[in-house]
Amino acid sequence: MTNAHPHTPAHDAPHGAPHDASHDHHRQDDTDLAEILDLDAEVLGEHIASIIAWLPLKTGPRHIVDLGSGTGAGTFALLDRFPEAHVTAVDASPGHLQRLRRKACARNADDRVRTVQADLDAADWPDLGRPDLVWASASMHHLADPARTLRTVRGLLAPDGLLAVVELAGFPRFLPEDAPKERPGLEDRCHAATERFHAEHLPHRGADWGPMLVAAGFTLEGERTVTVNIEGPHDEAVGRYALSGLLRIRGAAAHALDAADLAALDRLLDTDGPHGILRRDDLVVRTERTVWAARP
Template sequence: MADILDLDAEVVAEHTADLIRWLPVDRPRQVVDLGCGTGAGTFALLAEFPEAHVTAVDTDVDHLRRLRDKACELGLADRVTTVQADLDTTWPDLGTPDLVWASASMHHMADPARALRQVHDVLAPGGLFAVVELAGFPRFLGTDLEDRIHAASDRRHADLVPHRGADWGPKLTAAGFTVEAERTLAIHLPQSEVVGRYALAGLRRMRGTVDDVLSAEDLAAFDDLLDPHSPTGLLHRTDLAVRTERSVWAARKA
């Protein structure tokens, strides 16, 4: 998963930066990245806000290790603090941030309403909470087979991540925030070397979730797509592209 997160960060880097520039926030000094993964949001936030210090929070020790290593490589170690925590249990001390960024992480919370209230409690008065949500896993081909693969994977994950793709606006309002702005960004990136690696890694991960759901014919066609040596495989498709959407809600604490 860490490799996929790194590839995702590389592929959509410009779009992530665009979303951060769009936020109605002025030079935050203390920023928290909730569910930071390997640091896509953390490093984009550091680049956009050169005076900020980012506290990066995640449950996964390997993700945080990768993030720290990259921060050291970039000479940013003094501007990043990593915190390993399970936010479904006891929240760590996150200070009083001016900005909290949560990209594709809120839908993983067992009790999102509780997590939203926790963020409201820790934010500085007038602070901003940015929630970014994905429209499911990206599409790469737009074929009927890919539709069936996604449908099968979505059914498998429905109980595990029931809040994925939720409308966070009403949930933020219920937690005491004022939603100041919303935006949905359509992403369509043409074939490239990194797009090919991203698609192959992502679909390989999905393969294990549909093994006992798809028909034998679909599984054979799926395996052919994942074969880097097949002339009809994913890496040789001229129609390969990244197609997805990311939505963001910018919510203010009064």
């Protein structure tokens, strides 16, 4: 999966930042992204579970393929929902797959998980079997040719199988609209800066996948949008999620922000400063996820 890391809007931002060529840089980027993916699963796990529960499945799947599995948010939610199932987790990142494998062992579920490192943009895929369910969460929009990938998945699925494409409406918002006090609307301006990059480099981000599924030979079985709005008291995971996400957004947005906005953002990201985001008690998590369910 050349650009098809699984995921969350959290890692749209890193792909938006220029990459240097060093191995250490990529290894650190991989590690940072893995931490965000773990936080995404921790904070938004209830919403992932609700999407899985909605899927119009005829029977409980026994073989599931998680395309762009990341560190396993979908993999383990699927295993929890379908106790008789086995999951093949596919991702481009060996680091993410190693992390997923460690989690499987810690859960005593290593015999129910197979990991496969692969590039979804490649013409030839490894043997993934004949799954009853293919789950693709925040991975399809990273692909160079998603139409070809959809046709490949159609040929992969069992006759009564189901494909679930899950995408997010941009990166979550964490701050009230009037925050921070000295630069109200800062978060919106950061998002606007990253949107310009994504429009150029990730043209399928925010797409309506329904027509593309039909064009690839699928029958659309359903579409649902889940609104995420976590407010009020929260555990420290929300703070860490906000910090990690905004750190990555900074990498993509810094060149487009003016000096005052960049300084305000850096004050939020300063974990030792009095105005750091970890010290705020008004954080929220606002986003949307849309799922399209289709049969071959």
